[in-house]
Amino acid sequence: MFAGDHPNVATSLNNLAGLYKSQGRYSDAEPLYSDALAMCDRILGVNHPTTATIRQNLAILQRQSTPRPIRKRRLGQFVQTLKAILILPFSLLWRLAKKLIRN
Numbered sequence: 520m521f522a523g524d525h526p527n528v529a530t531s532l533n534n535l536a537g538l539y540k541s542q543g544r545y546s547d548a549e550p551l552y553s554d555a556l557a558m559c560d561r562i563l564g565v566n567h568p569t570t571a572t573i574r575q576n577l578a579i580l581q582r583q584s585t586p587r588p589i590r591k592r593r594l595g596q597f598v599q600t601l602k603a604i605l606i607l608p609f610s611l612l613w614r615l616a617k618k619l620i621r622n
Contacts, residue, residue, distance in 0.1 A: 526569065529558040533573050536580075545584040552577040 536551035556577055559570040582590075 526559070526562055529555040529562070529573070530569065532558070533576060537576065540576075540580050540583070545580060548580055549577070549584070552580060 532551045532555035536548040536555065539545075539548035539551065552573060556570065556573045559567060559573055563570050
């Protein structure tokens, strides 16, 4: 164990990061979550509930700190892809039906 490595230190870092996140101080919160996660990975293991909670908190922060236009563009790309996947079979079916009707 490294000096300062203790589950309570990791929990405190997580809590402070949560406070910063609630204040919109994302750039201050992210390194604290990362440090807490690394500490919990070493001390408690990757599958421990505390480690999982901190990992989830970090993921939520990273989603929240992603600029809205980027998320909106990604959502738009996803919807376009989904529409293409759904519409393509109907389009091909329509072409086939038209071809069969002509013959």
